[in-house]
Amino acid sequence: MSTPIHNVIIGSGSAGFGAARTLRKSDDKCRITMITMDSLPFYHRYDLPQVFRGKQDWRDLLDVPPAYYDEMDIKLRRCSRVVDVEGAAQKITLAHQEAVGYDRLLVCAGGRGYIPENLTSYAGLMHGFGSFEAAMRVYRDLPAGGTAIMIGGDMVGIDLALTLLDTGYKVTLITNGQTFWPHEISQEEQARLLEVLAAKGVTIFKDSRPVGVSRDNAQHAASCVTLEDGTEVFGDVVMSFCGLASSVEFMLGADVDIERGLLVNPELRTSNETIWAAGDVCQIWHDQEKAYRFYHGWKNVRVMGELASRNMQGAHEIFDVDIEDTIGIGPDGQLRSTFWTH
Numbered sequence: 001m002s003t004p005i006h007n008v009i010i011g012s013g014s015a016g017f018g019a020a021r022t023l024r025k026s027d028d029k030c031r032i033t034m035i036t037m038d039s040l041p042f043y044h045r046y047d048l049p050q051v052f053r054g055k056q057d058w059r060d061l062l063d064v065p066p067a068y069y070d071e072m073d074i075k076l077r078r079c080s081r082v083v084d085v086e087g088a089a090q091k092i093t094l095a096h097q098e099a100v101g102y103d104r105l106l107v108c109a110g111g112r113g114y115i116p117e118n119l120t121s122y123a124g125l126m127h128g129f130g131s132f133e134a135a136m137r138v139y140r141d142l143p144a145g146g147t148a149i150m151i152g153g154d155m156v157g158i159d160l161a162l163t164l165l166d167t168g169y170k171v172t173l174i175t176n177g178q179t180f181w182p183h184e185i186s187q188e189e190q191a192r193l194l195e196v197l198a199a200k201g202v203t204i205f206k207d208s209r210p211v212g213v214s215r216d217n218a219q220h221a222a223s224c225v226t227l228e229d230g231t232e233v234f235g236d237v238v239m240s241f242c243g244l245a246s247s248v249e250f251m252l253g254a255d256v257d258i259e260r261g262l263l264v265n266p267e268l269r270t271s272n273e274t275i276w277a278a279g280d281v282c283q284i285w286h287d288q289e290k291a292y293r294f295y296h297g298w299k300n301v302r303v304m305g306e307l308a309s310r311n312m313q314g315a316h317e318i319f320d321v322d323i324e325d326t327i328g329i330g331p332d333g334q335l336r337s338t339f340w341t342h
């Protein structure tokens, strides 16, 4: 009897989960191992602001019950960090030193919130919002009616900001080039959209560069962001919403090409024959533009995961989606973004 092919997927987000499900649907014999740093099985990260609307039990967030993975014979290895991939040896090393071999590897490691370079030494004084645990920390550290300071204000942050305003909190926004990311908009458009936020009660510091973050200021609120002109902005939590940095560090020994993300052809294969990538971690070759492009957002990412998994099984499908990418103000005067359409 031949040994079943071992497909390993790094990451259990939208791309990884969609890939595992698709693989299993078309092949009930292959081995599927999903390795993730997450402690929870797959949930949609776009649901995380819901913790402020009472969804604080992690079970309410899950896309499928935990038993699904056993039923589908998908080995889900949670709380496991990949630290190295050896492309030539087809071997993955986990942080606890275990080695896992693969026949085909799909990397769906996503990205983490980017922190402006001059602020990275203050990362420990800021809150993240990329996981259930991080969202719950923000929920616990924001007192009722308290203030969240957001640096940047990408679409993930703006979504959270609107939820916070709706649930009785205050928001201070320090804008920069990533405000409304991943939408690419002009200064004029940005100004119009910021007016909508200001009318809803957001305090806005326009293009004032933050240079420091401090905590435990006895006279004021818990956190303080200092701006380049010396202005001090006080709040209870500080968060950076400045787009994403792809999680590629562990791929440096994998014998694949990397720019800011893992570079893949339109079939989502890397420069290594046995490694594919999908989701926020990858940049896809765009033949008309003669450049590698990111395609952020949940809808793109899910399509990529499913497509990559079919190509791992021998198909030659091309990622050729053209999902609408617009932001504007609706007839009701509210912000409307295609990024938010769940």
Ligand SMILES: Cc1cc2nc3c(=O)[nH]c(=O)nc-3n(C[C@H](O)[C@H](O)[C@H](O)COP(=O)(O)OP(=O)(O)OC[C@H]3O[C@@H](n4cnc5c(N)ncnc54)[C@H](O)[C@@H]3O)c2cc1C
Pocket: 010, 011, 012, 013, 014, 015, 016, 035, 036, 037, 038, 044, 045, 046, 047, 048, 049, 080, 081, 082, 083, 108, 109, 110, 111, 129, 130, 131, 156, 159, 247, 250, 278, 279, 280, 281, 296, 297, 298, 299, 301, 339, 340, 341
């Ligand atoms: C709060 C929030 C709100 C959002 N709202 C929207 C929205 O409204 N609309 C929208 O389109 N998008 C939204 N997004 C973005 C969307 O969730 C992402 O585009 C999508 O999750 C990306 O999926 P992915 O599978 O590529 O990566 P991710 O979902 O980021 O998953 C990455 C996976 O890789 C794992 N991983 C990373 N490194 C390692 C490693 N070294 N070892 C092991 N595992 C590793 C992680 O543990 C995780 O399981 C939101 C994101 C957040 C955080």
